[in-house]
Amino acid sequence: MEIFVQQLINGITLGSIYGLIAIGYTMVFGIIGMVNFAHGDVFMVSAFVALIASLILTTWLGISSVFLSLLIVLICAMLITSLISWTIERLAYRPLRGSFRLAPLISAIGMSIFLMNFVQVAQGPRNKPIPPFFQNVIVVMEKDGYEVTLAYKQIVIWAVTAILLAAFWYLVSKTSLGRAQRACEQDQNMASLVGVDVDRTISVTFIIGAALAAVAGTLYLMYYGVVSFADGFVPGIKAFTAAVLGGIGSLPGALLGGLLIGLIETMWSAYFSIDYKDVAAFSILVVTLIFLPQGLLGRPEVEKV
Amino acid sequence: MTQPLLAVRGVKTYYGNIIALHGVDIEVNEGEIVTLIGANGAGKSTLMMTIFGNPRAREGQIVFEGRDITQMPTHEIARMKIAQAPEGRRIFSRMTVMENLQMGAAVADPAHFEEDLARVLELFPRLNERISQRGGTLSGGEQQMLSIARALMARPRLLLLDEPSLGLAPLIARQIFDIIAELNKRTKLTVLLVEQNAFHALKLAHRGYVMVNGQITLSGSGKELLQRPEIRAAYLEGGRQDA
Ligand SMILES: Nc1ncnc2c1ncn2[C@@H]1O[C@H](COP(=O)(O)OP(=O)(O)OP(=O)(O)O)[C@@H](O)[C@H]1O
Numbered sequence: 124m125e126i127f128v129q130q131l132i133n134g135i136t137l138g139s140i141y142g143l144i145a146i147g148y149t150m151v152f153g154i155i156g157m158v159n160f161a162h163g164d165v166f167m168v169s170a171f172v173a174l175i176a177s178l179i180l181t182t183w184l185g186i187s188s189v190f191l192s193l194l195i196v197l198i199c200a201m202l203i204t205s206l207i208s209w210t211i212e213r214l215a216y217r218p219l220r221g222s223f224r225l226a227p228l229i230s231a232i233g234m235s236i237f238l239m240n241f242v243q244v245a246q247g248p249r250n251k252p253i254p255p256f257f258q259n260v261i262v263v264m265e266k267d268g269y270e271v272t273l274a275y276k277q278i279v280i281w282a283v284t285a286i287l288l289a290a291f292w293y294l295v296s297k298t299s300l301g302r303a304q305r306a307c308e309q310d311q312n313m314a315s316l317v318g319v320d321v322d323r324t325i326s327v328t329f330i331i332g333a334a335l336a337a338v339a340g341t342l343y344l345m346y347y348g349v350v351s352f353a354d355g356f357v358p359g360i361k362a363f364t365a366a367v368l369g370g371i372g373s374l375p376g377a378l379l380g381g382l383l384i385g386l387i388e389t390m391w392s393a394y395f396s397i398d399y400k401d402v403a404a405f406s407i408l409v410v411t412l413i414f415l416p417q418g419l420l421g422r423p424e425v426e427k428v
Numbered sequence: 429m430t431q432p433l434l435a436v437r438g439v440k441t442y443y444g445n446i447i448a449l450h451g452v453d454i455e456v457n458e459g460e461i462v463t464l465i466g467a468n469g470a471g472k473s474t475l476m477m478t479i480f481g482n483p484r485a486r487e488g489q490i491v492f493e494g495r496d497i498t499q500m501p502t503h504e505i506a507r508m509k510i511a512q513a514p515e516g517r518r519i520f521s522r523m524t525v526m527e528n529l530q531m532g533a534a535v536a537d538p539a540h541f542e543e544d545l546a547r548v549l550e551l552f553p554r555l556n557e558r559i560s561q562r563g564g565t566l567s568g569g570e571q572q573m574l575s576i577a578r579a580l581m582a583r584p585r586l587l588l589l590d591e592p593s594l595g596l597a598p599l600i601a602r603q604i605f606d607i608i609a610e611l612n613k614r615t616k617l618t619v620l621l622v623e624q625n626a627f628h629a630l631k632l633a634h635r636g637y638v639m640v641n642g643q644i645t646l647s648g649s650g651k652e653l654l655q656r657p658e659i660r661a662a663y664l665e666g667g668r669q670d671a
């Protein structure tokens with residue numbers, strides 16, 4: 124029971140991070156029907172941006188308030204990562220739009236490899252640590268010497284995720300930008316007939332997805348304390364799995380999928396074998412694709428046309 | 429002589445290598461209702477879409493308010509205040525009626541929004557009842573109304589309607605034609621109308637063009653065209669003159 128509660132806490136934390144990344148996959152897929160394989164690496168790059176920003180803040184500028192530095196690091200990571208993602212879309216995907224279907228996909232895989240290798244060369248192949256912060260934990264319950272803890276870090280991750288998702292939800296559902304985004308997702312030609320600049324809207328989609336991935340990257344770095352150039356790959360595929368499980372194209376689905384994948388992974392680690400936790404997550408991808416290709420919250424295509 | 433609001437001159441449009449418009453010339457003057465009639469596959473919808481640059485005219489020129497818009501990006505053409513209720517309605521099916529109307533108003537001055545909304549909801553009270561329903565769940569006729577209402581939300585200088593009566597009950601179709609006539613009279617709305625229902629369309633329009641195989645073969649005032657024997661034979665056969 125205690126283990127279950129502990130893993131529930133850990134799973135939700137991990138799941139929040141996956142959910143934030145999954146939204147980027149799902150939005151891009153929704154609007155241009157492409158799996159952006161570089162998205163996981165964009166996430167990894169954002170963690171490095173956060174790493175560099177936090178080192179500059181703490182060692183050079185000597186900012187001691189943890190909350191302030193977290194806020195600044197988050198904003199830096201979001202801005203710079205968005206810019207990178209925008210550039211990738213402009214250079215590597217947009218020119219291929221209207222070419223054969225696999226072209227942007229191949230380009231995305233190329234971008235993924237490029238980002239990974241670039242960071243490996245620029246930052247070195249080893250794990251990069253940050254000085255630990257938010258060390259405190261709250262003991263939620265205790266039994267026979269086993270303490271169920273909720274770390275401050277985890278609370279911060281939950282809170283940041285909740286705030287950003289609320290802002291994101293508002294953006295997509297209530298603003299004209301969000302409406303234009305959804306209109307392009309449904310019918311790009313019609314959207315342009317009512318005056319929506321489709322190319323610009325696609326750019327915005329990449330920017331939003333990258334900003335959320337940057338939040339995930341910053342939280343990931345804070346949670347684990349280290350990041351390496353290869354960290355885009357496995358979390359990226361897990362987030363992609365989350366998007367597929369939730370129903371690709373569905374925003375609530377991405378979040379739900381993220382939480383489920385996070386929980387499955389932590390529960391599996393606790394009750395079965397930690398060595399096979401990735402296998403568990405990827406088995407879900409395969410099983411979903413075979414038995415539930417539209418995902419949990421994917422829309423059945425039965426609309427009048 | 430005043431220049432026409434819209435002038436299409438010698439426009440040729442292709443789908444791949446297949447030519448769909450063989451050099452089309454039409455003009456629409458400010459305040460006019462102009463109708464374009466023709467058999468299935470004549471190229472009417474192609475012309476409506478070519479005005480929006482999608483597909484783009486490969487030859488010829490399209491001039492709106494004295495500006496050459498032939499090569500302008502589609503969304504900028506929309507921002508010139510040309511609105512279209514295209515063939516097949518093209519409602520944003522996973523958005524509510526309200527959101528569809530908001531999309532229509534994307535190019536309009538936000539200060540007019542409430543006023544324009546009230547106006548179109550008065551024209552189509554049915555939409556008011558369904559304002560928060562998803563577009564995709566509306567009936568075909570309601571979608572048609574929404575498509576027209578969405579186009580009106582732009583406060584267009586020129587409204588392109590591609591078969592607005594398609595799939596509508598005769599009574600509702602009638603209402604739609606009345607609304608078009610009314611808007612034209614009251615607000616001087618300029619309309620380019622494609623219709624299968626040639627009788628209604630020619631009666632409503634000031635002028636008409638007949639398109640055959642991607643070419644304009646006849647033009648004249650609505651009344652004139654209605655009298656032409658070849659038109660009566662081709663498009664009004666069994667035309668319910670009583671309707
Ligand atoms: N996307 C397309 N690709 C290839 N050919 C097309 C395409 N759209 C239309 N066509 C062809 O262009 C010609 C004109 O079509 P268009 O839709 O303009 O006709 P229309 O006059 O609107 O007919 P209808 O009254 O049936 O709506 C047709 O022969 C059609 O097959």
Ligand SMILES: [Mg+2]
Pocket residue numbers: 472473474515590
């Ligand atoms: Mg047509």
